[in-house]
Amino acid sequence: MGIVDRKQRQKEEVRSSILDTAWDLVVTEGWHSFSIRKIADAIEYSVPVIYSHFENKDAILLEFNRKGFRLLAETLAAAKAGHTDPADQLRAMGRAYWNFAFANKEYYQLMFGLGIPTCETVIKIPAMQQFNEVIIGSIIAMVPQGQQPAFDPFLKYQSFWSMLHGLVSINMSRLNVEQNESHGHHEGLPLKVLEDVLCSFIRGIQAAGLPAEN
Amino acid sequence: MGIVDRKQRQKEEVRSSILDTAWDLVVTEGWHSFSIRKIADAIEYSVPVIYSHFENKDAILLEFNRKGFRLLAETLAAAKAGHTDPADQLRAMGRAYWNFAFANKEYYQLMFGLGIPTCETVIKIPAMQQFNEVIIGSIIAMVPQGQQPAFDPFLKYQSFWSMLHGLVSINMSRLNVEQNESHGHHEGLPLKVLEDVLCSFIRGIQAAGLPAEN
DNA sequence: TATCTTTGCTAACACCGTTAGGTTAAATAC
DNA sequence: GTATTTAACCTAACGGTGTTAGCAAAGATA
Numbered sequence: 001m002g003i004v005d006r007k008q009r010q011k012e013e014v015r016s017s018i019l020d021t022a023w024d025l026v027v028t029e030g031w032h033s034f035s036i037r038k039i040a041d042a043i044e045y046s047v048p049v050i051y052s053h054f055e056n057k058d059a060i061l062l063e064f065n066r067k068g069f070r071l072l073a074e075t076l077a078a079a080k081a082g083h084t085d086p087a088d089q090l091r092a093m094g095r096a097y098w099n100f101a102f103a104n105k106e107y108y109q110l111m112f113g114l115g116i117p118t119c120e121t122v123i124k125i126p127a128m129q130q131f132n133e134v135i136i137g138s139i140i141a142m143v144p145q146g147q148q149p150a151f152d153p154f155l156k157y158q159s160f161w162s163m164l165h166g167l168v169s170i171n172m173s174r175l176n177v178e179q180n181e182s183h184g185h186h187e188g189l190p191l192k193v194l195e196d197v198l199c200s201f202i203r204g205i206q207a208a209g210l211p212a213e214n
Numbered sequence: 215m216g217i218v219d220r221k222q223r224q225k226e227e228v229r230s231s232i233l234d235t236a237w238d239l240v241v242t243e244g245w246h247s248f249s250i251r252k253i254a255d256a257i258e259y260s261v262p263v264i265y266s267h268f269e270n271k272d273a274i275l276l277e278f279n280r281k282g283f284r285l286l287a288e289t290l291a292a293a294k295a296g297h298t299d300p301a302d303q304l305r306a307m308g309r310a311y312w313n314f315a316f317a318n319k320e321y322y323q324l325m326f327g328l329g330i331p332t333c334e335t336v337i338k339i340p341a342m343q344q345f346n347e348v349i350i351g352s353i354i355a356m357v358p359q360g361q362q363p364a365f366d367p368f369l370k371y372q373s374f375w376s377m378l379h380g381l382v383s384i385n386m387s388r389l390n391v392e393q394n395e396s397h398g399h400h401e402g403l404p405l406k407v408l409e410d411v412l413c414s415f416i417r418g419i420q421a422a423g424l425p426a427e428n
Numbered sequence: 429t430a431t432c433t434t435t436g437c438t439a440a441c442a443c444c445g446t447t448a449g450g451t452t453a454a455a456t457a458c
Numbered sequence: 459g460t461a462t463t464t465a466a467c468c469t470a471a472c473g474g475t476g477t478t479a480g481c482a483a484a485g486a487t488a
Contacts, residue, residue: 007434036476046437048478057476112383158384158407159377159414166380169326170372193372200373200418204410221465250445260468262447271445 015053017043022060026106061110068107073130075100080134086141087202093135094164094198098191101168112169132157142205156205163197229267231257236274240320275324282321287344289314294348300355301416307349308378308412312405315382322386326379346371356419370419377411 021042025033036057040047054060079096080089101108139153139160171190235256239247250271254261268274293310294303315322353367353374385404 035474037474047476048438049436051477052435152406155403155407155410158381158403159411162380162384162407162411163373163377164380165384166376166378167372169383170376170379189369189372192366193369193376196369196418197373197376200414203418204414249443251443261445262469263467265446266466 011053014043014045014049018050018053019060019063023064023106031106031109064107064110068104068111069131071104071107072097072100072111073134076131077134080138086138087206089138090135090142090160090202091198093138094160094194094201097164098168098194101172105172108168108172112165132161135160139205142202159204160201163201167194167197225267228257228259228263232264232267233274233277237278237320245320245323278321278324282318282325283345285318285321286311286314286325287348290345290348294352300352301420303352304349304356304374304416305412307352308374308408308415311378312382312408315386319386322382326383346375349374353419356416373418374415377415381408381411 018039022034022039025038025042036047036050040050043049054063075096076093079092083089083092136153136157139156143151143153167190232253236248236253239252239256250261250264254264257263268277289310290307293306297303297306350367350371353370357365357367381404
């Protein structure tokens, strides 16, 4: 009775081909080519077949979103594994985050909604937990236990992420390209800003615990 | 011969009503209601009338974009004017930036492309110059002239902006809401992160000039 | 072989941005 | 005051989108 198995397998294959083809369309032709009809055309099935695999267009996006966060979490974990000193780990993760964003531009844009239609839905991604755990781990490791009672690693994690995301998204949306040029800077500036931001952050933790003096 | 004047005035009125009505639609019904047809319906004109005032849909968005940056630049300038100490100015501008973003969510989303369709076009906004000048001014003022020869205010400005934008956009897209809750944090955390980030940044400038030790 | 279930299709609905072409009203010229 | 030109405006269409109802054909089961 392997018939039902084969059917299951074939169905899974169609599902995969939908996702693969859709992603291929996005990467090669941009987000404007991400349409149900174009996917259906590419996989040589009719439009309603796609709706038998995914509830709607957003469900496909959600799938990519999940995969994106999984990839990012893995990337950060790998970068962290290369070092033992927590400060080095944070630096490496910061650079890895940056590299991931620009090596996987489409994923990053999808994950953080830079100019993508229909990302209204609040998303629940399990891999995000792994993403923040790996960062918070290094942050906690930087401050000797009990030395800074008021120290909040989760707060520092949010600062860290905010800085990185801001840096990436501003550079990705090209909002600062003309500015860089008008200020006579060459194209290496964003990386310098990255290092500057990482340096400030790590110094801020090393001298941590003090609340804002205002 | 005031006829041509009246016509000019009437044309200007229609143009304004397009912009006002469109913005009203966005604020009350969200970005998904921002459509040429809905605008035309609301102003009680036919669709092509809109195209006689704006080249296309993006041109209307560009108009909002300009206004958004103008508003933001004014807000920052006002915040800066309330203080004389550069560090205080930066802190005030940081808080003003945050407040602007959440008081004018739709503007901020449009300006920085959080989930808005059709913002592919690279934008040239004159008010952005004012925006960065007002920030860079305070940054330069913090470091006594000639004391740090390798100090780059423009680099620091980008760090500052990146941190703020990252913080805002992560909080705005609700990506961290569930995280905050799962870590047992109340709703005041984002503001604490803001203060933490501002504090780190200002300390980083006060002890500036040193390159990253790696 | 006959019945039933699954699978996939065509065709439609209601939107969208954009534009060609024609109609009506206003302004000018005679 | 009438005729002509010009500007303003609308209807209707084109090609695109997400989504779904209803039907035909192929497969599996009895």
